[in-house]
Amino acid sequence: RDRSSAWKAYQSKGKSCPWVTDWGEMAKKTCVKRAYKYWPKTEQLEQAIHHLNTEGNEGLAPDGPQRDEGLGQRWVDQATKAETTERLAEVWQAGLADIKKARDMAAYSEFKAAVEKRGEALKQAEANTIEGEAQCES
Structure with missing residues (x-):
């Protein structure tokens, strides 16, 4: 609480903040955010959190335009x-920035899986090339 900018504004200017109006909920949120760092990160958990934050009408849905349905697929195509x-x-960096801006967890998950798959394929191809060159030299 003491590190929160809202709490600091409350102390200095008397502005209302959730630490005053909803202390219990803020305390629960703090516990969950700290514990989340230690939870196993699974695709299923990320999808459940995304659902609760968007379609489930719990949490905070992103402000701004509606979800761009093709966003993930466009970046998957570039990664492939x-x-x-x-x-x-380079594709990962650009796609990650674009998807973060859109706050689209589903697109992120789809893109991340495609980048990991393509990365493994490229590493395998590079290893095969090096192996082939070594055999040619012998």
Whole structure:
């Protein structure tokens, strides 16, 4: 609570804040946020949290325009077409920024899985190339 900017504003300016109006809920939120760091990160958990925050009408749905249904697929397509690990890293950075801006957990999960899959394929291809070159030299 003492590190919260809302609490600091309340102390200095007397502005109302959730730590005053809803102390119990804020305390629960703090416990959950701290514990979340230690939970196993699974696709199923991330999807459940995303559902509660959006379709479930619990939590905070992102403000702004409606969800861009094709966002994840556009980045998946670019990741799949990446021909080198360097290009894949560039696609990851750009896609991650775009998806974070949209706050679309489903697109993030889809994109992350595609990048991991493509990364493994590229690493395997590079390993095969190195192995083939070593055999040619012998």
